[in-house]
Amino acid sequence: MAETIAPEVKPRPIIRIGLFIISHSTLVSIVCCIAGVLALLLLPVLAKSTYFSENALMPGSAMSMLSGKNVVEADRFVKELSSLGLKAPSTGLEIPKLIAKGMADLGGEVSYHNFHPQSKKFHPLHFFSSPDPDMVKANYSCSSYGVNIIGIARAPRSDGKEAIVLVTPYNSSDISLGEAMSLGIAYSVFSLFTQVSWLAKDIIWVAADSRHGEYASIVSWLRDYHSPSFGGLEKLNAKACREGLVTGSEVSDSFLRGGTIAAALVIKVADKSEVFDKDALSIYAEASNGQMPNLDLINVINYLAVHGQGFRVKVEKLPSLLDSKWLKVLGTAIESLGKIARNLNPQWKFGIPVADYVEGTATLASSLYNQALGVPTGPHGAFRDYQIDAVTLDILPKISSYHKARRNEFLLHGARLVEGVARSVNNLLEKFHQSFFLYLLTSPNKFVSVGVYMIAFLLLIAPLPVVAASLYSDAHKCNSGIKNEDVTSADFVDGPTINSKSWRWLYAAKTVFVIHLWGFIVTVLPFFVCQIPNCSSTTSLLIWIASSGFSLILVHLLLGSPFVTASIPQSAGKEWLLLKSVTITAAFIGLCLMSVINFATAEIGALLTVPMCLMARPLKRDFNVRSTKAYARGALNLVLLHIGFPMAAFFLIKGAFEGFDNISVGDFWYWVESLWVWNSATYIYICMAYIPCWVLCIHILLHPC
């Protein structure tokens, strides 16, 4: 028989290593978890400086052609716009008319794009399906339409197969100074682009009506841009509404298109200003589900802004981390470590100054958080759904920029930056592909690539399969012991019973499957909760939780009872081992999947899941042992479980970063709502992988051994 022969044959080295690791699973998991957390904290140190991968970009190699003349014209345009904005209530058509006229005067092709913003809907399974082309068409009133104005500067020497998009959001009914300034920047660049001969890609300037939200207007424009339009009901309606808009023959009647969009820039100017010696430029890059534009695009902008136009470039940081004590302590430790390393060997460039470390960590944390949310940080997110690299440039002028003399200078800098970026992208022979798509930023010119941050994640989740295997073999071992006794009593070797052999995990798998099925129900429930009218966020949340609990009981009654172990035959004392093994495997698969979809969610999820899963152990066993160690373990388990509840985790994180002062229970509902309206995979992860895992851990804790 195989079992009797097996010990005599020496297994191969790789199998022996595997067995060794599995037999020391506790030590391995502790070491790996600590190493994973440490590696995560070390990421700012390991960040590399950015570099240009794509040689064709050649940023800043050409002299800027933008002259004072363009800027003066733009200044006049801004003045006209702001004077319109100051005027009393308008019909909402003067500003679009003025912008269209401006575009046409510069020599671009102009058309209006009327749209009705689609309300966001709940699609739990949207992630795997392609964008849905058919939308609900209905009769809308004219006032609900938004008006985008599209101006195209045709490239003189191209076949119109490629294009670069500039987006300037504006409010068609009430324009602010910042919006006027961003339109001014685009105006001055556009006035240059209609003249130059070096353009190889069409420049599309989209003045997006932000009355219904910046994002919605760009989404609808992109949808129409990428789908063939046939004159439907909506178009007729839109035409009727447009009557008041048509200014003359220069505005085209049809929907204008360029070619494939190579890159897109969203230009925004803040209304407020700050006391600094330089204008500040914030780059927002996170699109839905933590997708980032190609790193080269950010490189170009950063390079031109810092070296060309003297902007102070920043990416978002978590402000509360900037003055946290423990980070500073950690930073000091790393700095001194680096010094020691450099004393040993001057070649080792390890360690960074404390201030850099703290800043890098704050940026990294914000980068992780924004990616994990899976909600785009600006209107650029809409482009990513069509595989277009896009960023939002948020320019914060220094205090004096709105003064008349300073305004020209500000416009000149902004326009030259945009010109430089457009010129670089214009040089591209193929779409961005050379540099990274998967990275985290620690400062505008430093990044952590996928190869580095994956190490931290892999170290963190490595214990899961090891512990699962060791638990599985434990359950098997004690089972085979019982089995041997059976054999002697029954004097019959070949009782092929599924319960006692290698398929016994099927019972545990059934329990885990049922709980994950329940997770699916939890995912879909908010869809029905939303239908209830006049419901405050707190009530909705309570209804959601209550109905989830109820459905758990229902599922348990219908599909066999996962919480009753009486039906499972023999060796009940060890049943939890298998259950824990299967739970851990399910958590591992879930985390691996999520790390491919959205790394940041998986990383944060792993930080919560891994300790919870690894520690889980029936409380009854711990309390029967009656030793301090067992009590401590039980208490730790309880604490981990309480922290692990998604709501508790949410409020703890929120409280840690924003203070506990103004937190209400309903906030969680709003947060979850924001996740699903943006079709964030994080929502699906929480409901279908995380919560089932949490419930299973409770089940293990309460297991009657």
Next chain:
Amino acid sequence: MGLWKWTWASILLRLILIYFPHNLLNLSSRPELSTPLTSLRRLAEGYWLKQSSMSPYAGSMYHGSPILLSLLGPLTVIRIEGLPPQILCSLVFVIADFATAMLIRAIGRNLKVACSRKFNSLNLGKVVDNPDFLPAGDIAALVYLWNPFTIFTCVGSSTSPIENFLILLTLYGACKRLPPLAAFGWVISSHVALYPAILIIPVIFLLGYGPDSPPRKLFLEKNLTKTGDDILLKQSAKPTYFSWKSVVLFVLWASIFASCVLFLCGLYVKEYGGIHEMIQRTYGFMLTVEDLSPNIGVLWYFFAEVFDFFRYFFLIVFHVNILFMLLPLAIRLNHRPCFLAFVYIAISSILKSYPSVGDSALYLGLLSLFVNELADMQFSFFLFSGYVGVSLLSPVMHNLWIWRGTGNANFYFATAMAYACFQIVLVVESVNAILNHDRKIRKLCTTTT
């Protein structure tokens, strides 16, 4: 009865999935479910071409058999108001799934009867009469019906359910020793999908020796030890004898059916290049791997990379790979023809040019016919987790590559390779478990006598 309750429930689930969220996941365009050979969309296109008096094979859209075209084609154009398009085809697939499950169940019962007869002749009757001896046929039928692979294949409009049905019809006919039925199933399934042609070896074993049994040597030994008992000798010597009659009948019937099929196909494509064109567009398309669009197999990536002048060499290598494994396995497992059929189907679904999860659904169903024999299989949990993980990861990688553009072909191919590895481990471990089981029986024989 539990079996029927769950069977109807699975059919109801299919009907709901077909009717309700029609393009919820865009199932019919998933590369995992519909290959260039099994896609119903392509079949509808082929039918349309035929209706407009063109060759159904024009334009490299359709590559299936004319039989499927003439059977399913008319159903693709019928629209019923208020119901999703191609509802009739979907219903046909649901019926095919149900029929397949019933055939699996019948085979399981047949195997059990044969098994208990053999065990009784070895004085091991208590093994089969043990209440723990599971009703393998019922379990296998339910596993087939509730396998997510089967459900998605059925709902995702691919013709795999019909291919699976034909293959099981062959095995059922052979198990019941009905040469005409076996020949019919074998000819049609080989004609539709080509790869089932290798099933001729297990079918001949089944017709010759009868269903799976412990190694024949055991019966001989048994007879030697009990030479005194003449009655027993006659009883147990009988099954070891190879019945040439049914095999000859099978060959006869098979040639009749094959000529019929060729004649009908020839008639169907007479005006469009004849039978030669058809063979080139169907079997040629399968064997030369012309379509390199991604699927869950490993060949598309390889032939996208390989230099053109090596192409034929590697084509031969890959196809001979399947053939090489036939003979050794046939020799080693000749006493278990049904299991041999499972191994063949699993190997061909790893190495075939356009695999889909429908093939996996078939061999997983067949595998569970042997739950009693495989009770000691190793790595079962590892394999299960692997299958779950890969089948979830594969669509995600596809999304990352095709829709998001942040991944590339290597990401998707990695899951295809992992999938192939898991299938190989499954085959190896199950064969191992069966051989161990045989050893165990031999040991029991020697201890009980």
